[in-house]
Amino acid sequence: MNKIEHIGIAVQNLETSNLLFEKLLGVPHYKIEEVASEGVRTSFFRAGPNKIELLETTSENGPIAKFLAKKGEGVHHIAFAVDDIVAEIDRLKSEGFLVLNDEPKKGADNKLVAFLHPKTSNGVLVELCQEIEE
Secondary structure, eight states: OOEEEEEEEEOSOHHHHHHHHHHHHSSOOOEEEEEGGGTEEEEEEEETTEEEEEEEESSTTSHHHHHHHHHOSEEEEEEEEOSOHHHHHHHHHHTTOOBSOSSOEEOSSSEEEEEEOGGGTTTOOEEEEEEOOO
16 A cells, blocks of 8 residues: 545535535635446545545435434545555455455546455544556
């Protein structure tokens, strides 16, 4: 793993939260994107070398809707940048982590992504991210 790629924060309302984080970080969001396969709309902010991803559900049965119903707004996941997501999935499986995706899938912000189940990472949902080469 190279670095923390971003921190994902589940929010009830993307527009309201965009205004809040613009004030907090002193910069506007640089991208809004929908990931239909995950039932989510995302908004990204840069703060120095770091990124924040706000996540709003677009599906009442999606993972963000379930998270919000159970825990409310707040930190949803920590994402780590990796060079080879397939090799990293294999490595983590061999170390005993439960990987939720056997194969990486297309995520937001031009990334291939996979997730580790929080029960194998001290209650933290971990996302692996690899930049898609175009």
